[in-house]
Amino acid sequence: MFRKLLLVQLFLFIGLCVVAQVPSISPSQIKQVNVDNLSDAQIRRIVDEMQRNNLGMSDIDTYADQKGIPSSEAEKLKARIQMMGLDKLLDKKKSSETFQKDTKYSDREFNSTDTSKVDLFRQNASPTDVKRKKIFGAELFNNQNLTFEPNLRMPTPANYRLAASDQVLIDVYGYSEVQHDLTVSAEGYIRIPNVGPVYVNGLTMEEAKNRITKQLSTIYSTISTGKTFVQVSLGNIRSIRILLIGEIQRPGTYTLPSLATVANALYVSGGPDENGSFRSIQVIRNGQVITTFDLYDFITRGDLTNNIVLQDQDIVKVNPYKTRVELLGEIKRPAIFEAKDNETLQNILDYAGGYTDGSFKDNITGYRINSKEREVINVPANEIASFKLKSGDQFFVDSILNRFSNRITVSGAVFHPGNYGMEPNMTVTDLIKKADGVREEASLTRGIIRRLQDDFTPAIISFNVQDVISGKTLIPLKKEDSVIVFSKVDLRQQYQVSIAGEVNKPGGFPFADSMHLEDLILLAGGLTDAASTKHIEIARRIRKGEYDSKDSSKAIVKQLDISADLASVAGERILLEPFDEIVIRKSPGYNEQANMQIDGEVVFPGRYSILSKKERISDLIARSGGLRPEAFPEGAVLLRKTYINSSDSALLNNKLELFYNKLQDSSDISSVKSAIERKYQLLGINLDQIMIKPGSKYDLLLEEGDVIKVPKKLQTVQLFGEVYFPKKVRFDREYSFREYIRGAGGYTASALKRRSYIVYANGEVKNTRKVVFFNKYPKVRPGAEIFIPSKRNHKGLSGQEVLGISTGVASIALIIVTILTRIK
Template structure:
């Protein structure tokens, strides 16, 4: 309307003043009016409809995408020969040829697949392969000259019960792509004392499957970790601790004892031990079997044949309480080593040659002693040394305390207080005084420890406050005893011992022995003196002498 008014005004002006510019403006206004009329008429409505259709097309595409089945997390591609079809599974049926159609088919709660223009096909309980074949045959009875394909595009959901020894028993949602172990994890894992190898899956048709949770964890074995079905009940029993065990020892990666599971074989037990080591002597393994009468039977095994037959007839079935022993190969190239720690410039373990490398060589390999090293207190240990039998030691241990002589009692105490495996070495004489008679040949596993100065002396035995007292150069044993509170009432003051820290040597104080940091001053207990026993011994001795004198006197008359 505004343009029309403007045009009328310009026409009126043109009659009064017919100028070319005014004529051009009137023509432009007419063109503008035609454009506005075009978009204000049905053309404008058509454009709006096009915009609306475009928006609806986008929304419908989004809805169609939202209607597709949610993708499942799979540990492997679905095997059509073993996957069992059930209500809720989604299949895609494609027809190619004279007809080109595709249908998305959801298996009904009754277990049927409804195919448009064809009819229903009962597929629940069939394997995916069987269901595909049955549906294709049904379609080809209706349509000729077409290619038919059936594809699983969505997995069904259902519920499974988890009961027994789990952290949170209950009913849990599951999908056909999940396995038993997945539901155990959903139940927060196994409870303390639960069986790991005798878990059962009870199915609606009465079938019972055995699940081996431990073998799946140790060896990644899926054979005893099946896929789930509708209505499954997972039962986790209590583990039997006293009976029903298997053991594997020696040259395996993870030796130990495991629960027995029905159907266990030799190869299963080796897999539980995570396989044999590279240094296993496969030709010389043994199976120890407990017979019903309590006797033990030894069965020789050749694991090379077991692996060669993969696993074949050598994979013998196992029984509860079986034990398998796999020997190690002899290793002539094993590297021997010794360790030196403490106040050393380069502490650590060093390769040695048994029978050739000496203690001085080891110290040299480690860069020598640090300035703070206390050679007086340094010690050498041989941890793999055999415990040599000591018949006299055993006699003293088995004897009653009252029957021991004082010296025997002291020897027993010194042996029992000693450090097992300590090698007698005087580091001061060897490294400062160069007395190489103190040098020692090293063996595999030997260790040397060089401490910093302890600056204490241990006062033990019959003192008021036994323990560590500060070291002070030049102090006597009596002065150290005073620092420990003095002698107790039972102290044997005339028999005091000094135990050297480095060598463990026991010496009786009384001379001018130097007391050094780390030494031990030991004050024994005074032996009990029974007056009546002493008097009785004197009387018996005098009587014996008198009797002897009387006999001799009578014989000479």
């Protein structure tokens, strides 16, 4: 029994271990994974997480800091997201803006209410706000450049009445000089030194000046004689409290400067709301309506007559609107307009700025709500001025028809093609005369007229152009007729000849009569230095009137020789025909210089020209003076061009396209492309073997663009990857591969030992091999680079797979226990 329990516990432990080893790589664990190793699916999960957190592309650095990702990996992450086209999703992140309005009007100070009441801008506009924006006049309160601020630097108005907290400036000058800066007390007095209190509350500036002058005359006798003068002015003004009520955006009590007007008060409160009137704004003082302000007077005529200066405790009341109508269509300012009782549709049309240039003025269509349903009303032009309005009316001004009443068109081979106005009894002859006649290249045998018939089906009428010009045939025109006179040039395919090969400007050229081969070569810029004057080939089109099934020829090809000076063609003069194709071959004995480069530890480094197609690396070393004593031939490398010529590039690209289609992940495609598209590729050579045995298999033939680099003797070894302290160490022949690893702190926990490899100084790569159960590491040489890769991050098993494995293990355990029981 104990043995059974032990077996069951063993298999259950195995099942739990399997569950525990299922990793889950989430975006929050990206700091443990190299971005280059992430799949496209994992990148999409990262983008999803950033979207949930309302992060955009500009926040990737912040996201990386939160996850502990280095800045270099964050840049890679940006590049991957952009390459996959996911940056557009992150760029849709909403941005919020706030607007704060300064309530300090100028250098004159006054008390103000909470500035949040002046914020007129909302980011998320409701349907009510949208409707309000359509109301004529509402834009005044949404324009941050228009504030209706009172001008506090203007001369004090004559009717301004002093009150508590006003600052009174008294300037006495003449025989006596003195200045006083006094503030009106809460009881309405100012206290003048040596004079005493003077009551000024409720006085205008003129009245206050007279009273103050009279009091000062008691101590300055020269005032009455005119030798001393008194000037009274207003300094800092007081604040007043105004109550705004009714249909207004933000009703309440506001503290404003004492020079504020009705328009100032409306602006700071946001103006009338959706139901507020723009034309019936009352100012109530001491229980009486003292004025009614109409904003339309200001908007349409600039009239601010009723925009009075407010006083303390005034009430501004915005009444509900009575009549509103909407005017749309071909008018200058489509909007919702408020109308007074005695106004007509003409007044609304005037408020809208009138008709546009393309409007239909004979009739305005209206839509009205009666007691039971809607109805359509037509307002003729002669009734607009007297048409009475009803609240809720909608009017639409239509546009004129997009057609012409008398248009005819002439095009083609005439001197002045275009549109013309049709005159009574006008003919095609008259139209051509208006177009200044036909051009020289006009085809006179046939022209056409495009016409719409009475049932609006199109028709084509042909005519003889010569007969029409001479007046022999008269063809009457109709509205919207289009006359076409064809050009002989347009009716013929453009003749060309082409030349390719060894000329300075290959390509196509217009054909001309009596054009010879030598003429075309001259037009192409002449022959290149590599051109051969032998075996020039001309391909000519076959023009046969009859079909012969036995004749399979597709072109007429001629080969000929020309003289070097293009003076003549050997044997005959070749007259070209339209669409001839000429090819100038390269001289078979012509070769351009092919250059390559050798650098490093040779006696004469630099650029060399390849002498022959059989020249090898050993020949170049000999030409460069041989190796220097400090040269390290084992580390020499050869850099060779990726593409030898354009044909190699096209062939390789076609093969790579098939390979790219097999790759599923964008990171793999990107890395392969970057490796292939490099201008040069590293080709490992064994220069030490080449010097020992020239002409051997190691001694490669040279090609154009090759670069050979011979380094100095190398004395170090570099370690990369999964070691605790990657560094460069001194080369020691007595050290083995594993001793170098121990010198760098040893393997890390994620090191993949069996995949370790060495890149030698000459570019040769050797990897670790498995011999029986042991790793056989490559030999370390001077200048080598040791790479220890990391273990791949396993994606793990799904929950269903884990459950299946656990169930299977438990079933096996149960079977084994049953078998053991039966054996006993």
